[in-house]
Amino acid sequence: MEQISFGTDGWRATLDTFTAPRVRMVGQAVATYLDEEGFTDPVAVCYDARESSRGFAEELARVLCANGFDVVMPERDRPTPLLSWAISERELAGGLMITASHNPPEYNGVKFIPEDGAPALPKVTDAIEANLAEPDPLPESEWGTVREVDFVTPHADHALDLVGADLDLSVAYDAIHGSGRGVTDSLLKRAGVDVTRLRCEADPTFGGVSPEPTRGNLDELVERVTSGEAALGIANDGDADRIALITPERGLLDANLLYAALYDYLLETDSGPAIRTVSTTFLIDRIAESHGEAAIEVSVGFKWVARAMAEHDALMGGEESGGFSMRGHVREKDGVLIALLAVAAHDEEPLDERVDRLLAEHGEIHQNRVSVDCPDEEKGPTLDSLSEAIPDSAAGERVEDVNTADGFKLLLESGAWLLVRPSGTEPKLRVYAEASSEARVDELLAAGRDLVTEVR
Structure with a gap:
């Protein structure tokens, strides 16, 4: 259970961690959440093109059905946005997507999409995480059904x-x-x-x-x-x-x-x-x-x-x-x-x-980013240290303001900026920069890397 955590866009992991028993626990957590919120409409389950995805999707469908929910699925792997539209267009209780998006084939993942088809906010994913448990099926006479429907047209x-x-x-x-x-x-x-x-x-x-x-x-x-x-x-x-x-x-x-x-x-x-x-x-x-x-x-x-x-x-x-x-x-x-x-x-x-x-x-704009390795447990302490070491200048340019809405974004007097923030999907810190030339972006990225290195 401690291996399951919904980050920026669901839970992703390599297949040695992303296993059928844990996927079933996610299915039960979603079923419990939907029941507690009073949803009774069908739930959609969709999946991407990975070899393991159809099997994981079927595991989710079985758990949801055993909790009394009808399930609709596509006939083959389909894009996440088609699931979102199906939820909205069919007025479903929500949907589950088996996908690791752009990650390599040895990964898989799952995310829950609520009834409005928009991404789940933390209050929803926190409730799902709190409900993680082994499947708890109803009597078989109360089980829902699974049917395939057209997500594309x-x-x-x-x-x-x-x-x-x-x-x-x-x-x-x-x-x-x-x-x-x-x-x-x-x-x-x-x-x-x-x-x-x-x-x-x-x-x-x-x-x-x-x-x-x-x-x-x-x-x-x-x-x-x-x-x-x-x-x-x-x-x-x-x-x-x-x-x-x-x-x-x-x-x-x-x-x-x-x-x-x-x-x-x-x-x-x-x-x-x-x-x-x-x-x-x-x-x-x-x-x-x-x-x-x-x-x-x-x-x-x-x-x-x-x-x-x-x-x-x-x-x-x-x-x-x-x-x-x-x-x-x-x-x-x-x-x-x-x-x-x-x-x-x-x-x-x-x-x-x-x-x-x-x-x-x-005006011209150029932007780029680099990543700095940083284990998840070190992200918070590193950003805490950075908060006490914000420089007055970056790459020779005065810092006019600092935006702390997501990491630290240094706003420079020329209109350029430098941002350091934690990745929500990988053990890395992201360093972004925007300026009026590629050369200036490179200078700012180097300054950002140096800043992170100094405070770690």
Whole structure:
């Protein structure tokens, strides 16, 4: 039981720790939580493309049924955002997703999504952790049932209604063998896009790489776009809640710039604030201000983005790691829907041209991050030490203010910033920097690493 802990986005672990008995305990905890909260509607259980995921999902379904809940499942692995939409569209009590997202094949994980389809807040995950226990089945006559339903079509119909269709351009799509295969590409084809598919075959090892759409994992996709074979490239992570874009001029488009371009596109026909995490670019603030809107900063973790989207009726919410959602949809990051939105934006004005225009108007921005190894038990003491050692300057520039909403964000006089915060999914501290040039970002990252090293 002590091995189970819900972090930034559920519980993840290697398969020597993530075992069937522990998964059953999570299933019982969710069933107890739902019963205590008075929920009686069916529960959805979904899973990603890992070899072990279907079996773990079936374990969850059995425990939920033995507690009296009916369960709906897809016929095969499906993206996390399709589960979120199914919960909302079918008015379910909630859902459980078996996924380790972008982690390597030797990992798996589970997360609970409440009845609104948005990420669970700590009060929910704390209640689930408090209820961890061995399964406690009802008499068999009171058990629920399991049935398979279509998760794909309702989500696609909604996405096309929200974003639009009738798009005429060529796109290369790379699923990295994840759950976006047959989903993101099919949605784009329904919208009229000519789609070339890469790594869209089932492979529970993800071709020997982590299913993360980073530059080093996307060589062929980048080549297809920069050579002119496709107008745009799209990739999803393992459970397709995040997205990466490849453009002809930039190759892999920084997710900060993608957020800026998509928010700018939405503002052409709508209005509303943007929600961004503390690690996401100030360019969003500048775009919002130019339209008379606001940008609201929250801690890292899409659950905080989702909560703020509801509180402020936001037009868009996102984070620098490639997770985004928009008004009119469930408040959960959705790499399938956003793929369609990005193609629509590119069809209206090429993304490279839109980004060039935004940077010319609002100033150059560059951002990067590095990680520093730090065991989980040392994160708190290290940050405590850092709180007593905040410097007056960083990389030769005066610190004007310090934001402590999530770690320590040093705001510099030039408008650049340096952030140190703990990872919620790995034994690491993250060091982020944003400035007007790549060279200045490198200097700030070096200063951040040195600062962490000095206080550990």
